[in-house]
Amino acid sequence: MIALKNLIEIDRSADTPIYLQINNALIHLIKNGILESGLKLPGSRSLAIDLNIHRKTVVAAYDELISQGWIVALQSKGTFVSNELPEVNPGGNLEGGRFSRNAPFEFNAIESLHRSEPSLPNGLTLDEGTPDIRIAPVTEIFRHYRSIISRSYNTKHLGYGSFYGDLSLREALVNHLQETRGLRCSVDQILITRGSQMAMYLSSQLLHRNGGVSIVGDTNYIAANLTLEHAGAEVMTVAVDEKGLVTKEVEILCEQHKITSVYVTSHHHHPTTVTMSAERRMHLVELSRKYGFAILEDDYDYDFHYQRAPLLPLISIASNGNVIYMGALCKIVAPAIRVGYMVAPKDFIESAGHLRRVIDRQGDAVMERVIAQMILHGDLQRHSRKALRLYHTRRDHFCTLLSAELGDYLNFEVPEGGMAVWALLNKSLSWTEIARSAEEQGLEIPNYLNYDREKLGHNGMRLGFASLNLDEQKRVIGILKTSILEQMASF
């Protein structure tokens, strides 16, 4: 009779029920061939005494093992390790008791999507233009969150809800979009998404899962290229100049190919921050009507403009319904608050809603209602204005510093809006080198590689100024300067 008490360790302080500890231990012993088929196990009473636990606990563990087919109880003979054990290769692919790290089955890894995971910002980071989460309107979020989730409030919205998004938020947005963007749409032309990325994913899938050509700028927001290509689009590029996407080139491509979609960040082109001119906008809308393509308008930072009232979005001036408009509130509230929206013709919104249903069923109805309340109470607008003033100051301070300290090494235009400066580094210098040396000085630059997919050699990078206070801006630019001088010294 094997002395199990030496093989089973019981940890009374652990949260794992003791019967489950015994169960796990015995399975492990059987799998690893230490307890062989046919081996007789001690009776529950004697094992209970050996392990100094209650007999019921052992019985529970044995019952579980019997029900799983590991052991069998033979009438009046006792309990044995089962003879009909499946061929368990001892240890299997276990690693330190864990299961396989590499899948033994086939799957499509979609390597094209693999990117290194962004490290969570700790310490000084030069991002590509994100809001300062330190000014996020947490008090307001918190107040509305409480009023919505508190017991007194009816809890209907804690159940399953609409996959188009919470109705109160869609209604609030209908008004908000008209007031801020002159965009007139109805509730059934809006879908609430998880940030604008989901709007981009849904649209790309609906437009391109059977292929088709999509046109983007030859410098472009890289996530958009990835999303379009993943959906099945063949991505073609056109030039981007100081007036934005060169629509004449779009027209030429339309004459040569059947174009399914054109992706634009009309308010501030990503990454170059240039604003698409009124005449180019008109031309693109006209082309969309003539050639029947969809305009994917990603208006990621409409709310951040410093120079003058922004041009209205394409969707507000296009009556023909060729525009799919994508926006997000993450940039206003906080990136982690994943609430965005898309506006498009009703039939497109319907299909997008049904697709989103198999992706994640529905959005976070509670958070959606919080945002709706923030719009209705004007909290969103107030915070947006407050952030605008702050970022305006930071833009001016950053640009002044930039030209004073680094004017000899890079060129840039003061951006009319947004949260980043598009800086073109002298060709003799390398952002990669700068990023490396900056890291040694305690400054992270995560995104320096994302801007020249087409190998145009513009040597540009987005420098986010909005998330840095004035002192941090000084430090960042100081570190950049040191890195550049280092690099030049090494020539």
Add this chain to the structure above:
Amino acid sequence: MIALKNLIEIDRSADTPIYLQINNALIHLIKNGILESGLKLPGSRSLAIDLNIHRKTVVAAYDELISQGWIVALQSKGTFVSNELPEVNPGGNLEGGRFSRNAPFEFNAIESLHRSEPSLPNGLTLDEGTPDIRIAPVTEIFRHYRSIISRSYNTKHLGYGSFYGDLSLREALVNHLQETRGLRCSVDQILITRGSQMAMYLSSQLLHRNGGVSIVGDTNYIAANLTLEHAGAEVMTVAVDEKGLVTKEVEILCEQHKITSVYVTSHHHHPTTVTMSAERRMHLVELSRKYGFAILEDDYDYDFHYQRAPLLPLISIASNGNVIYMGALCKIVAPAIRVGYMVAPKDFIESAGHLRRVIDRQGDAVMERVIAQMILHGDLQRHSRKALRLYHTRRDHFCTLLSAELGDYLNFEVPEGGMAVWALLNKSLSWTEIARSAEEQGLEIPNYLNYDREKLGHNGMRLGFASLNLDEQKRVIGILKTSILEQMASF
């Protein structure tokens, strides 16, 4: 000179800035051909007087219109509606001033995914097994939410985070899954998703975007079929009996075809609620090793069992890494709290993470941390036990009523766990009829059509008991009885 004051209405109480109201009105008038190209517009001063507003406001509106190309200001001549207007077909596809309801561009509507939207429960509803949101642990959620979002707490997690999910939640789950399921995995084998539906979507995409065969039960959770088929899988079915999926039939299919995946709800098969037997589990794991397919284990209601300790999930007894385990916390906390997870080999989790990144970038880090805190403080476990006791009572009460009142018209087994009873209605009766007449009596039955996709004619439906208190159960069963008697009277 046209009298614009009669055509432009200004609403001083509206939130839309007046300059934008004028801007919108004029665009509307031009688009609709009321103001024609070349028409001279009144000077800003006279229009300001006509409309009784400040002149600056008119100038701002005109500037916006000029920048958009609608009007032109000619030196010393005045302001005119532009002659180079794009061909705007008056009104375009506008409906009541709104843009097209039907897209003028081509897209793939993916009709196969279209389902009628579930109406939000108002009044009495017989669901297919959802938790009672009235007992959701809102106080605990709220407490942790406050402590996480309050200013005092560092706000790092309000920025962009990991697309694998918040680390603190992944760490909490590693322990929680071992304690509750004997499942041993590491942080890099877990991905946090939006409910188990997203885990199912990601897995299906990775496994089947190039096709392949997936095996499911011939009665099955319909959303799983949809998700697999949408991803590109050819779905084959095997029988389900009182021991769950008939694995012998799986083996036969494996000999005839290359099988990529097998989908199981092992703890309680959806919809029939039967528990997969230990021997079938062993057999399926063995087959997965032999034929190299992935087991998609959807353990949607592991935490709800009334009879005895549940069998451990397949992933806990399979050392070979063929199992992709999907779980959700929505059923414990509340459906609207969209937090779920998948456990799989590391390389699979990595690919799933990169795919999720283009879908919605990342999860709701704040909510993920709330759930992590609830696990660490034991709130989740406490609530789970509380709900278990309540649902146990409700199950017994519901089943007693059901056999007493409707025993002559339908058959069912008392489910060992879960939140629903699988009721087989006498063949002579129709659930559709019952649902129709029940609705007249104020009882909604949304899901009666979801269970017999393969036309087996079992005439079964899931009756959710967990969300109904004892009084509501009486009313529901009373209404069902009336509906049935009505139907029989009509024979």
